[in-house]
Amino acid sequence: xxxxxxxxxxxxxxxxxxxxxxxxxxNNMKNIKYVLLLAMSAAIFTxxxxxxxxQLLGVLERPSWKSINPYGMNYIPSGHFIIGSSDxxxxxxxxxxxxxxxxxxxxMDDTEVTNNEYRQFTSYVRDSIAHVMLDHWEESExxxxxxxxxxxxxxxxxxxxxxxxxxxYDESEQFNGxxxxxxxxxxxEYDWFDWNEAARPSNRDKPRSSYIKSNVxxxxxxTLVWVRDFSYSYNEPMTRNYxxxxxxxxxxxxxVSWDQANAFSSWRTKFWNDFKxxxxxxxxxxxxxxxxxxxxxxxxxxxxNSPYPWGGPYLRxxxxxILANFKPGRGNYTEDGGFYTVRADAYNPNDYGLYNMSxxxxxxxxxxxxxxxxxxxxxxxxDIRYDSREGDNPTLTRKVLRGGSWKDIAFYLQTxxxxxxxxxxxxxxxxxxxxxxxxxxxxxxxx
Numbered sequence: 001x002x003x004x005x006x007x008x009x010x011x012x013x014x015x016x017x018x019x020x021x022x023x024x025x026x027n028n029m030k031n032i033k034y035v036l037l038l039a040m041s042a043a044i045f046t047x048x049x050x051x052x053x054x055q056l057l058g059v060l061e062r063p064s065w066k067s068i069n070p071y072g073m074n075y076i077p078s079g080h081f082i083i084g085s086s087d088x089x090x091x092x093x094x095x096x097x098x099x100x101x102x103x104x105x106x107x108m109d110d111t112e113v114t115n116n117e118y119r120q121f122t123s124y125v126r127d128s129i130a131h132v133m134l135d136h137w138e139e140s141e142x143x144x145x146x147x148x149x150x151x152x153x154x155x156x157x158x159x160x161x162x163x164x165x166x167x168x169y170d171e172s173e174q175f176n177g178x179x180x181x182x183x184x185x186x187x188x189e190y191d192w193f194d195w196n197e198a199a200r201p202s203n204r205d206k207p208r209s210s211y212i213k214s215n216v217x218x219x220x221x222x223t224l225v226w227v228r229d230f231s232y233s234y235n236e237p238m239t240r241n242y243x244x245x246x247x248x249x250x251x252x253x254x255x256v257s258w259d260q261a262n263a264f265s266s267w268r269t270k271f272w273n274d275f276k277x278x279x280x281x282x283x284x285x286x287x288x289x290x291x292x293x294x295x296x297x298x299x300x301x302x303x304x305n306s307p308y309p310w311g312g313p314y315l316r317x318x319x320x321x322i323l324a325n326f327k328p329g330r331g332n333y334t335e336d337g338g339f340y341t342v343r344a345d346a347y348n349p350n351d352y353g354l355y356n357m358s359x360x361x362x363x364x365x366x367x368x369x370x371x372x373x374x375x376x377x378x379x380x381x382x383d384i385r386y387d388s389r390e391g392d393n394p395t396l397t398r399k400v401l402r403g404g405s406w407k408d409i410a411f412y413l414q415t416x417x418x419x420x421x422x423x424x425x426x427x428x429x430x431x432x433x434x435x436x437x438x439x440x441x442x443x444x445x446x447x
Contacts, residue, residue: 063282067439070272073107074353075438076298082305083293083374084416097374101382103297105441108290109433111344111355112252112363113264115243118221121264124271125186125219126167127153133164183220190215190266194387213387217263221255225428238340238428250343252361252431258399258423261289261364261432268434290435291383292367292400292418299357299403299415301350307414309350309357315410323347324359325406326413333406340428341406358413361431362405362421369398369420388423397423405429 051060069075084098131147138148154160161168169182191214197203198211226238242248243255256264268287276283290298299309306312310323317323322336324347333339336359338346345355367373368386377384388397398420404412407429411417421430 065282065439067284070107070436072109072111073434073436074110076103076106076108076352078105078441079103079297079302081297081300083296099374099379101293101379103294104381105438106290106294106298107436107438108294108298108352108354109435110349110353112361112431112433114250114344115253116249118253118256118264119243119249121188121267122183122186122220124267125188126181129167129185130164133166134160184218186218186220188217188219188263188267190217190263190270192262192266196385215259215263217259219260219263221253221260222426223255225255225426229428235428250345251341252344252356254341254361254428254431255426256431257426258289258364258421260426264432265289265434285437285439287434287436289364289366289432291381291385292365292402293382294435295363295365295402296415298352298354299350301352301354301357303351307416309354309415310348315413324413325356326359326404326408326410327406328410338406356403358403358415359408360406361403361429362401362408362412362419362427363403364430364432365400365402367400368396369400369418394422399423401430 080100080102082098082100127149128147130153131149131151134151134153136148136151137145140146155164167181167185169180173182174180191212194211194213198208203210221243223239223243226235226242242251243253265287272287273283300306301309303311308315308323315323315326315328322328325336325338325342327333328335338360341360342356344360346360347356349355350357366383366385368384370384373384386396399422401419401421402417404410404414404417404419412419421427
């Protein structure tokens with residue numbers, strides 16, 4: 001706008017308006033004001049257009065963008081590699097045929113999402129429900145209402161407890177008279193956009209709302225998996241303590257379904273974007289589950305045809321120390337230094353700085369599982385997705401797992417090994433980590 005005013009002054013003093021003012025100043029002051037107003041309007045309009053100087057410069061005054069590395073994530077540069085089994089296919093199922101593909105640069109969590117990180121999500125959902133029940137609202141600038149997070153929730157105050165009584169177990173369901181939150185009330189609703197359906201030419205005339213989907217998901221981990229997954233085995237202490245006790249804060253969260261992992265990713269994106277929006281920053285891409293070959297590419301750590309993230313072909317180093325958390329031999333769970341899971345940053349990271357890409361917990365990916373997927377998928381960011389619908393055959397709800405876990409044999413730890421589980425399943429040996437697409441191309445990609 002300052003440039004427009006300068007153009008206005010230039011227009012006034014470099015044209016015949018100067019003489020015009022001198023001649024008619026005394027006789028026709030009203031006309032002078034009218035002409036001056038027209039001149040100012042024309043100058044402002046013309047000046048703003050003249051800032052392009054007749055050139056194709058793109059829209060000016062666009063917001064700036066500077067990518068940053070999200071906390072706890074490592075950058076994985078763009079590249080290509082050969083997917084598939086790096087060792088003998090012991091099942092001879094031919095599910096991991098060799099194929100060369102390319103992967104776009106992205107960020108990935110350097111560890112699996114931990115109990116304490118996931119607890120930030122459950123606490124957010126708990127507090128948001130409480131704020132709604134306590135009527136903690138504020139009016140936005142546009143006139144709409146949003147939760148006012150400046151209000152404090154007094155969980156031990158009798159008045160607040162009475163207002164929040166529906167969040168707790170009934171007296172008839174209390175154990176030893178202890179007042180506890182009913183975690184089944186912790187549900188998270190989020191929207192997602194069905195880009196595949198929107199891209200179909202046959203759907204071109206459909207309203208945009210038909211591609212906006214909503215999910216409502218219970219988000220609290222199923223702590224009973226420690227008992228349910230193993231018959232005739234004493235694991236009740238893990239059920240009681242694994243998600244609650246601070247001793248396990250830095251251990252990977254388990255008992256989380258594929259749907260819950262997606263809900264966490266959606267919340268993490270909202271939490272990030274709300275902060276950036278408050279600070280007037282440009283919002284970026286969404287946190288999400290990695291697709292299976294993105295996961296495999298990151299797990300290999302830039303090594304070609306390596307069976308494990310550290311290379312291989314062995315599971316021990318030169319000193320005989322085991323390099324991951326899995327099931328050595330025929331039931332010696334303690335030999336690797338763990339019994340169940342271990343800290344998410346245990347053992348050495350691979351060359352991309354990622355921990356436990358093999359062992360500890362198997363990890364959800366976004367990809368749907370098909371036995372023959374390698375034979376028909378694309379060679380650029382290959383990802384096969386299927387958003388299941390109610391009533392679908394269970395085989396359509398299978399999602400790819402990668403990495404193997406603390407209870408698996410070494411075969412499942414290989415970077416090329418594929419496995420699957422139903423998307424609504426929860427297990428004591430399945431967790432996840434997030435990925436985030438890198439926008440643009442960094443210097444690392446050119447080197």
